[in-house]
Amino acid sequence: RSMLLTGTDHHIAGIGTMAEALTPDLIGKPGYEGHLNDRVVALPELLREAGYQTLMSGKWHLGLTAELAPHARGFERSFSLLPGAANHYGFEPTYDETTPRLLKSTPALYIEDDQFIDELPKDFYSSDAFGDKLLHYLKERDQTRPFFAYLPFSAPHWPLQAPAEVVEKYRGRYDAGPEVLRLERLEKLKKLGLIEADVEPHPLIQLTAQWDALSDEQRQISARAMEVYAAMVERMDWNIGRVVDYLRQQGQLDNTFIL
Secondary structure, three states: HHHHOOOOHHHHHHHOOOHHHHOOOOOOOOOOOOOOOOOOOOHHHHHHHOOOOOEEEEEEEOOOHHOOOOOHHHHOEEEEEEOOOOEEOOOOOOOOOOOOOOOOOOOOOEEOOOOEEOOOOOOOHHHHHHHHHHHHHHHHHHOOOOOOEEOOOOOOOOOOOOHHHHHHOOOOOOOOOOOHHHHHHHHHHHHHHOOOOOOOOOOOOOOOHHHOOHHHHHHHHHHHHHHHHHHHHHHHHHHHHHHHHHHHHHEEEEHHHOO
C-alpha cells in the first residue's frame, strides 16, 4: 500500500512492517513508524498540486489517527477504513471463551475526510459502501478538473462475510476439493483455446492435509469458506463494475486510465 501510493520502498515510506506487527526492538526506528511518514510524498498530494481532484473510498491501513488519514495525505474527499481489517458489516460481534470459532474482530474505525463516523448504517456492507461513496464523490465532483480516484476494497480480507444471496450462488461449488477444481479449470482453459491441449498441471505442492484425509466436517468448513470467499470477490467485482458503468454513461471511460 505504501509503495503503491509513493513509488518508494515501504521501509522508506514508514511501513517497514505493519503497525500491528511492530516489535519492541523496531518501535521508534526510522522506517518503522507504522504509518505513511513525512519523508515521502504521496501520489494524491502530487496530483492535487497539479490540479487533479483527488478522491478515495476504501481501506487505508497507513495510519490510525485523523492526522494520518487520507485527507491529510492529499485526498480532497475520502471515506476510509483506517485499520487493516474489520467486520464487513455495520456491527461488531461479541466474543467469549465459549465460542472459540468466532474470531475476535478488529474494531471498525471509519473516517470521512477529517470526521470519524460514530455509527454505520444498518444495511452497511464494506464493498457496497465503498462503491456507493466513490460514485457519490464522482457525481458531485468539479467537472472542469481531471480526477484521480482510489478504490481499495477491504474484501476479500477476513473475516469471511458476504451477502447471503451471493454466497448461495456458490453452494456446493467447492465440495469436491481443490485438486478436482484445479483440473476442471485447466480443461476449461484448453477448451477455450487459451492454452495448448497438451499442457499438464504443475505438480501439486501440498501445504496442508490432503482433501481425502480431512474429516467430513473439515471438508464442509473448507468448502463453505471458499463459497463465502468467492461471494466476496464477486461483490467486489460488481461494485467495480458500477463505477466503470457510471464512467461509461458519462462519456468518461475512454478518457480514464484504470489500474
